Amino acid sequence: MRRPCLFIFITMIFVAGLHAVAFAQDKPQQPTIDVTGKGTVIVEPNMAVITFAIETSEKKAVDALKKNAQSMKRIMEAIKKTTKEHGTISTSNFSVYPLYERDSLGKDSSARQSPIAYRVNNSLTVQTSTIEEIGILIDTAVDAGANRIGSLSFTRDDLGQIQKQAAAKALENAMEYGEELAKTAGLVIDKILYIQYVPDGAVYRYQRMALAEDGVQTPVSPGRIPVEANVHVSFAVNPSK
Structure with a gap:
Protein backbone atom coordinates (compact mmCIF):
# COMPACT_ATOMS: atom_id res chain seq x y z
CA MET A 1 0.00 0.00 0.00
CA ARG A 2 2.96 2.37 0.43
CA ARG A 3 4.06 2.34 -3.21
CA PRO A 4 1.01 4.21 -4.66
CA CYS A 5 1.40 6.94 -2.02
CA LEU A 6 5.04 7.39 -2.91
CA PHE A 7 4.18 7.63 -6.62
CA ILE A 8 1.49 10.23 -6.01
CA PHE A 9 3.81 12.29 -3.79
CA ILE A 10 6.60 12.36 -6.38
CA THR A 11 4.12 13.20 -9.15
CA MET A 12 2.78 16.18 -7.19
CA ILE A 13 6.30 17.55 -6.68
CA PHE A 14 7.12 17.11 -10.36
CA VAL A 15 3.93 18.88 -11.48
CA ALA A 16 4.53 21.73 -9.04
CA GLY A 17 8.06 22.09 -10.41
CA LEU A 18 6.74 22.34 -13.96
CA HIS A 19 4.37 25.13 -12.91
CA ALA A 20 7.27 27.02 -11.27
CA VAL A 21 9.44 26.75 -14.40
CA ALA A 22 6.57 27.85 -16.63
CA PHE A 23 5.95 30.86 -14.38
CA ALA A 24 9.63 31.84 -14.51
CA GLN A 25 9.66 31.56 -18.29
CA ASP A 26 6.51 33.64 -18.66
CA LYS A 27 7.97 36.47 -16.56
CA PRO A 28 9.50 39.04 -18.98
CA GLN A 29 13.15 39.93 -18.46
CA GLN A 30 13.96 43.54 -17.69
CA PRO A 31 15.85 45.22 -20.57
CA THR A 32 19.40 46.42 -19.94
CA ILE A 33 21.89 48.91 -21.32
CA ASP A 34 25.58 47.99 -21.13
CA VAL A 35 28.14 50.79 -21.27
CA THR A 36 31.93 51.06 -21.06
CA GLY A 37 33.28 54.26 -19.57
CA LYS A 38 36.87 55.47 -19.86
CA GLY A 39 38.79 57.77 -17.55
CA THR A 40 42.24 59.29 -18.04
CA VAL A 41 44.45 61.26 -15.67
CA ILE A 42 47.54 62.96 -17.12
CA VAL A 43 50.40 63.26 -14.65
CA GLU A 44 54.05 64.20 -14.49
CA PRO A 45 56.24 61.14 -13.79
CA ASN A 46 58.38 61.09 -10.68
CA SER A 104 80.24 22.38 -42.45
CA LEU A 105 82.48 19.45 -43.47
CA GLY A 106 80.24 16.68 -42.21
CA LYS A 107 77.33 15.14 -44.05
CA ASP A 108 74.88 16.66 -41.59
CA SER A 109 75.37 20.43 -41.61
CA SER A 110 73.13 20.77 -38.54
CA ALA A 111 75.36 18.55 -36.41
CA ARG A 112 76.89 20.36 -33.45
CA ARG A 156 54.64 57.39 -10.42
CA ASP A 157 55.31 56.16 -6.90
CA ASP A 158 51.65 56.92 -6.02
CA LEU A 159 50.26 55.11 -9.05
CA GLY A 160 47.55 53.31 -7.07
CA GLN A 161 45.96 56.57 -5.93
CA ILE A 162 46.03 57.99 -9.45
CA GLN A 163 44.41 54.81 -10.82
CA LYS A 164 41.55 55.36 -8.35
CA GLN A 165 41.05 58.86 -9.76
CA ALA A 166 41.00 57.45 -13.29
CA ALA A 167 38.49 54.78 -12.22
CA ALA A 168 36.19 57.43 -10.72
CA LYS A 169 36.31 59.39 -13.98
CA ALA A 170 35.57 56.22 -15.94
CA LEU A 171 32.48 55.52 -13.82
CA GLU A 172 31.24 59.09 -14.29
CA ASN A 173 31.74 58.69 -18.02
CA ALA A 174 29.78 55.42 -18.05
CA MET A 175 26.93 56.97 -16.05
CA GLU A 176 26.68 59.89 -18.48
CA TYR A 177 26.56 57.60 -21.50
CA GLY A 178 24.07 55.26 -19.85
CA GLU A 179 21.68 58.09 -18.99
CA GLU A 180 21.99 59.63 -22.46
CA LEU A 181 21.36 56.32 -24.23
CA ALA A 182 18.36 55.55 -22.03
CA LYS A 183 16.90 59.01 -22.62
CA THR A 184 17.34 58.76 -26.39
CA ALA A 185 15.67 55.34 -26.42
CA GLY A 186 12.71 56.55 -24.36
CA LEU A 187 13.80 54.64 -21.28
CA VAL A 188 14.72 55.46 -17.71
CA ILE A 189 17.42 53.82 -15.62
CA ASP A 190 15.97 51.68 -12.85
CA LYS A 191 19.14 50.45 -11.16
CA ILE A 192 22.73 49.37 -11.74
CA LEU A 193 23.09 45.62 -12.11
CA TYR A 194 26.88 45.42 -11.94
CA ILE A 195 30.08 47.46 -12.21
CA GLN A 196 33.32 45.95 -13.49
CA TYR A 197 36.57 47.87 -13.06
CA VAL A 198 39.28 47.22 -15.66
CA PRO A 199 42.57 49.04 -14.97
CA ASP A 200 44.71 49.83 -17.97
CA GLY A 201 48.09 48.12 -17.79
CA ALA A 202 49.75 50.61 -20.14
CA VAL A 203 50.57 53.17 -17.48
CA TYR A 204 54.20 53.57 -18.48
CA ARG A 205 55.53 55.70 -21.26
CA TYR A 206 58.49 54.09 -22.98
CA GLN A 207 61.11 56.29 -24.56
CA ARG A 208 63.59 55.80 -27.36
CA MET A 209 67.05 56.99 -26.44
CA ALA A 210 69.39 58.67 -28.88
CA LEU A 211 73.06 57.80 -28.58
CA ALA A 212 75.05 60.70 -27.20
CA GLU A 213 78.17 62.08 -28.81
CA ASP A 214 81.42 62.18 -26.87
CA GLY A 215 81.19 64.70 -24.07
CA VAL A 216 77.45 65.22 -24.54
CA GLN A 217 74.87 63.88 -22.08
CA THR A 218 72.43 61.33 -23.49
CA PRO A 219 69.18 63.25 -24.19
CA VAL A 220 66.07 61.88 -22.46
CA SER A 221 62.67 63.58 -22.36
CA PRO A 222 60.21 62.07 -19.84
CA GLY A 223 57.14 64.04 -20.94
CA ARG A 224 53.79 63.37 -19.26
CA ILE A 225 52.15 59.97 -18.83
CA PRO A 226 48.46 59.00 -19.12
CA VAL A 227 46.98 56.77 -16.44
CA GLU A 228 43.83 55.15 -17.81
CA ALA A 229 41.00 52.99 -16.49
CA ASN A 230 37.90 51.38 -17.97
CA VAL A 231 34.62 50.58 -16.21
CA HIS A 232 31.91 48.30 -17.59
CA VAL A 233 28.42 49.10 -16.23
CA SER A 234 25.14 47.30 -16.84
CA PHE A 235 21.93 49.30 -16.24
CA ALA A 236 18.45 47.85 -15.81
CA VAL A 237 15.97 50.14 -17.59
CA ASN A 238 12.21 50.64 -17.79
CA PRO A 239 9.99 52.40 -20.33
CA SER A 240 9.68 56.11 -19.68
CA LYS A 241 6.26 57.11 -18.30
Whole structure:
Protein backbone atom coordinates (compact mmCIF):
# COMPACT_ATOMS: atom_id res chain seq x y z
CA MET A 1 0.00 0.00 0.00
CA ARG A 2 2.96 2.37 0.43
CA ARG A 3 4.06 2.34 -3.21
CA PRO A 4 1.01 4.21 -4.66
CA CYS A 5 1.40 6.94 -2.02
CA LEU A 6 5.04 7.39 -2.91
CA PHE A 7 4.18 7.63 -6.62
CA ILE A 8 1.49 10.23 -6.01
CA PHE A 9 3.81 12.29 -3.79
CA ILE A 10 6.60 12.36 -6.38
CA THR A 11 4.12 13.20 -9.15
CA MET A 12 2.78 16.18 -7.19
CA ILE A 13 6.30 17.55 -6.68
CA PHE A 14 7.12 17.11 -10.36
CA VAL A 15 3.93 18.88 -11.48
CA ALA A 16 4.53 21.73 -9.04
CA GLY A 17 8.06 22.09 -10.41
CA LEU A 18 6.74 22.34 -13.96
CA HIS A 19 4.37 25.13 -12.91
CA ALA A 20 7.27 27.02 -11.27
CA VAL A 21 9.44 26.75 -14.40
CA ALA A 22 6.57 27.85 -16.63
CA PHE A 23 5.95 30.86 -14.38
CA ALA A 24 9.63 31.84 -14.51
CA GLN A 25 9.66 31.56 -18.29
CA ASP A 26 6.51 33.64 -18.66
CA LYS A 27 7.97 36.47 -16.56
CA PRO A 28 9.50 39.04 -18.98
CA GLN A 29 13.15 39.93 -18.46
CA GLN A 30 13.96 43.54 -17.69
CA PRO A 31 15.85 45.22 -20.57
CA THR A 32 19.40 46.42 -19.94
CA ILE A 33 21.89 48.91 -21.32
CA ASP A 34 25.58 47.99 -21.13
CA VAL A 35 28.14 50.79 -21.27
CA THR A 36 31.93 51.06 -21.06
CA GLY A 37 33.28 54.26 -19.57
CA LYS A 38 36.87 55.47 -19.86
CA GLY A 39 38.79 57.77 -17.55
CA THR A 40 42.24 59.29 -18.04
CA VAL A 41 44.45 61.26 -15.67
CA ILE A 42 47.54 62.96 -17.12
CA VAL A 43 50.40 63.26 -14.65
CA GLU A 44 54.05 64.20 -14.49
CA PRO A 45 56.24 61.14 -13.79
CA ASN A 46 58.38 61.09 -10.68
CA MET A 47 60.02 57.67 -11.11
CA ALA A 48 62.20 56.20 -13.87
CA VAL A 49 62.84 52.49 -14.44
CA ILE A 50 65.67 51.37 -16.72
CA THR A 51 67.44 48.08 -17.44
CA PHE A 52 71.18 47.70 -18.06
CA ALA A 53 72.98 44.53 -19.10
CA ILE A 54 76.51 43.26 -19.48
CA GLU A 55 77.23 40.46 -21.93
CA THR A 56 80.57 38.62 -21.93
CA SER A 57 81.94 35.64 -23.87
CA GLU A 58 84.97 33.44 -23.17
CA LYS A 59 86.16 29.98 -24.19
CA LYS A 60 85.59 28.67 -20.67
CA ALA A 61 82.37 29.20 -18.74
CA VAL A 62 84.24 30.03 -15.54
CA ASP A 63 86.21 32.76 -17.33
CA ALA A 64 83.05 34.23 -18.86
CA LEU A 65 81.39 34.27 -15.43
CA LYS A 66 84.41 35.89 -13.79
CA LYS A 67 84.70 38.57 -16.45
CA ASN A 68 80.97 39.31 -16.26
CA ALA A 69 81.01 39.52 -12.46
CA GLN A 70 83.88 42.01 -12.51
CA SER A 71 82.13 44.20 -15.07
CA MET A 72 78.81 44.05 -13.23
CA LYS A 73 80.49 45.03 -9.97
CA ARG A 74 81.91 48.17 -11.61
CA ILE A 75 78.51 49.03 -13.10
CA MET A 76 76.66 48.60 -9.80
CA GLU A 77 79.19 50.71 -7.90
CA ALA A 78 78.94 53.47 -10.51
CA ILE A 79 75.13 53.41 -10.48
CA LYS A 80 74.96 53.48 -6.66
CA LYS A 81 77.31 56.45 -6.64
CA THR A 82 75.08 58.29 -9.11
CA THR A 83 71.63 57.48 -7.68
CA LYS A 84 72.71 57.49 -4.00
CA GLU A 85 69.69 57.03 -1.72
CA HIS A 86 67.24 57.88 -4.53
CA GLY A 87 67.57 54.57 -6.38
CA THR A 88 67.12 50.83 -5.98
CA ILE A 89 68.95 48.12 -7.93
CA SER A 90 67.81 44.53 -8.54
CA THR A 91 68.94 41.69 -10.81
CA SER A 92 66.30 41.09 -13.48
CA ASN A 93 67.95 38.38 -15.61
CA PHE A 94 70.96 36.09 -15.52
CA SER A 95 71.86 33.43 -18.08
CA VAL A 96 74.80 31.28 -19.17
CA TYR A 97 74.73 29.34 -22.42
CA PRO A 98 77.24 27.65 -24.75
CA LEU A 99 78.14 28.80 -28.26
CA TYR A 100 78.59 26.19 -30.99
CA GLU A 101 80.19 26.14 -34.42
CA ARG A 102 78.34 24.11 -37.01
CA ASP A 103 80.26 21.34 -38.78
CA SER A 104 80.24 22.38 -42.45
CA LEU A 105 82.48 19.45 -43.47
CA GLY A 106 80.24 16.68 -42.21
CA LYS A 107 77.33 15.14 -44.05
CA ASP A 108 74.88 16.66 -41.59
CA SER A 109 75.37 20.43 -41.61
CA SER A 110 73.13 20.77 -38.54
CA ALA A 111 75.36 18.55 -36.41
CA ARG A 112 76.89 20.36 -33.45
CA GLN A 113 80.38 20.02 -32.11
CA SER A 114 81.60 20.75 -28.62
CA PRO A 115 81.04 24.32 -27.39
CA ILE A 116 83.60 26.79 -28.71
CA ALA A 117 82.75 29.43 -26.09
CA TYR A 118 80.31 30.43 -23.37
CA ARG A 119 78.26 33.58 -23.12
CA VAL A 120 77.01 35.17 -19.91
CA ASN A 121 74.25 37.77 -19.80
CA ASN A 122 73.52 39.63 -16.59
CA SER A 123 70.81 42.31 -16.43
CA LEU A 124 69.87 44.65 -13.63
CA THR A 125 66.92 47.00 -13.24
CA VAL A 126 67.39 50.44 -11.72
CA GLN A 127 64.53 52.46 -10.28
CA THR A 128 65.25 56.07 -9.40
CA SER A 129 63.35 59.18 -8.41
CA THR A 130 65.93 61.54 -9.91
CA ILE A 131 64.46 61.39 -13.40
CA GLU A 132 66.11 64.67 -14.36
CA GLU A 133 69.46 62.87 -14.11
CA ILE A 134 68.50 59.75 -16.08
CA GLY A 135 70.76 60.83 -18.95
CA ILE A 136 73.72 61.03 -16.58
CA LEU A 137 72.81 57.59 -15.20
CA ILE A 138 72.83 56.08 -18.70
CA ASP A 139 76.21 57.58 -19.53
CA THR A 140 77.61 56.42 -16.19
CA ALA A 141 76.49 52.83 -16.73
CA VAL A 142 77.86 52.72 -20.29
CA ASP A 143 81.20 54.22 -19.19
CA ALA A 144 81.38 51.55 -16.46
CA GLY A 145 80.98 48.75 -18.98
CA ALA A 146 77.28 48.22 -19.70
CA ASN A 147 77.02 47.11 -23.32
CA ARG A 148 73.25 46.72 -23.51
CA ILE A 149 70.46 49.08 -22.45
CA GLY A 150 66.96 47.68 -22.19
CA SER A 151 63.66 49.46 -21.77
CA LEU A 152 63.32 52.87 -20.17
CA SER A 153 59.98 53.76 -18.62
CA PHE A 154 58.51 56.50 -16.45
CA THR A 155 55.85 56.09 -13.79
CA ARG A 156 54.64 57.39 -10.42
CA ASP A 157 55.31 56.16 -6.90
CA ASP A 158 51.65 56.92 -6.02
CA LEU A 159 50.26 55.11 -9.05
CA GLY A 160 47.55 53.31 -7.07
CA GLN A 161 45.96 56.57 -5.93
CA ILE A 162 46.03 57.99 -9.45
CA GLN A 163 44.41 54.81 -10.82
CA LYS A 164 41.55 55.36 -8.35
CA GLN A 165 41.05 58.86 -9.76
CA ALA A 166 41.00 57.45 -13.29
CA ALA A 167 38.49 54.78 -12.22
CA ALA A 168 36.19 57.43 -10.72
CA LYS A 169 36.31 59.39 -13.98
CA ALA A 170 35.57 56.22 -15.94
CA LEU A 171 32.48 55.52 -13.82
CA GLU A 172 31.24 59.09 -14.29
CA ASN A 173 31.74 58.69 -18.02
CA ALA A 174 29.78 55.42 -18.05
CA MET A 175 26.93 56.97 -16.05
CA GLU A 176 26.68 59.89 -18.48
CA TYR A 177 26.56 57.60 -21.50
CA GLY A 178 24.07 55.26 -19.85
CA GLU A 179 21.68 58.09 -18.99
CA GLU A 180 21.99 59.63 -22.46
CA LEU A 181 21.36 56.32 -24.23
CA ALA A 182 18.36 55.55 -22.03
CA LYS A 183 16.90 59.01 -22.62
CA THR A 184 17.34 58.76 -26.39
CA ALA A 185 15.67 55.34 -26.42
CA GLY A 186 12.71 56.55 -24.36
CA LEU A 187 13.80 54.64 -21.28
CA VAL A 188 14.72 55.46 -17.71
CA ILE A 189 17.42 53.82 -15.62
CA ASP A 190 15.97 51.68 -12.85
CA LYS A 191 19.14 50.45 -11.16
CA ILE A 192 22.73 49.37 -11.74
CA LEU A 193 23.09 45.62 -12.11
CA TYR A 194 26.88 45.42 -11.94
CA ILE A 195 30.08 47.46 -12.21
CA GLN A 196 33.32 45.95 -13.49
CA TYR A 197 36.57 47.87 -13.06
CA VAL A 198 39.28 47.22 -15.66
CA PRO A 199 42.57 49.04 -14.97
CA ASP A 200 44.71 49.83 -17.97
CA GLY A 201 48.09 48.12 -17.79
CA ALA A 202 49.75 50.61 -20.14
CA VAL A 203 50.57 53.17 -17.48
CA TYR A 204 54.20 53.57 -18.48
CA ARG A 205 55.53 55.70 -21.26
CA TYR A 206 58.49 54.09 -22.98
CA GLN A 207 61.11 56.29 -24.56
CA ARG A 208 63.59 55.80 -27.36
CA MET A 209 67.05 56.99 -26.44
CA ALA A 210 69.39 58.67 -28.88
CA LEU A 211 73.06 57.80 -28.58
CA ALA A 212 75.05 60.70 -27.20
CA GLU A 213 78.17 62.08 -28.81
CA ASP A 214 81.42 62.18 -26.87
CA GLY A 215 81.19 64.70 -24.07
CA VAL A 216 77.45 65.22 -24.54
CA GLN A 217 74.87 63.88 -22.08
CA THR A 218 72.43 61.33 -23.49
CA PRO A 219 69.18 63.25 -24.19
CA VAL A 220 66.07 61.88 -22.46
CA SER A 221 62.67 63.58 -22.36
CA PRO A 222 60.21 62.07 -19.84
CA GLY A 223 57.14 64.04 -20.94
CA ARG A 224 53.79 63.37 -19.26
CA ILE A 225 52.15 59.97 -18.83
CA PRO A 226 48.46 59.00 -19.12
CA VAL A 227 46.98 56.77 -16.44
CA GLU A 228 43.83 55.15 -17.81
CA ALA A 229 41.00 52.99 -16.49
CA ASN A 230 37.90 51.38 -17.97
CA VAL A 231 34.62 50.58 -16.21
CA HIS A 232 31.91 48.30 -17.59
CA VAL A 233 28.42 49.10 -16.23
CA SER A 234 25.14 47.30 -16.84
CA PHE A 235 21.93 49.30 -16.24
CA ALA A 236 18.45 47.85 -15.81
CA VAL A 237 15.97 50.14 -17.59
CA ASN A 238 12.21 50.64 -17.79
CA PRO A 239 9.99 52.40 -20.33
CA SER A 240 9.68 56.11 -19.68
CA LYS A 241 6.26 57.11 -18.30
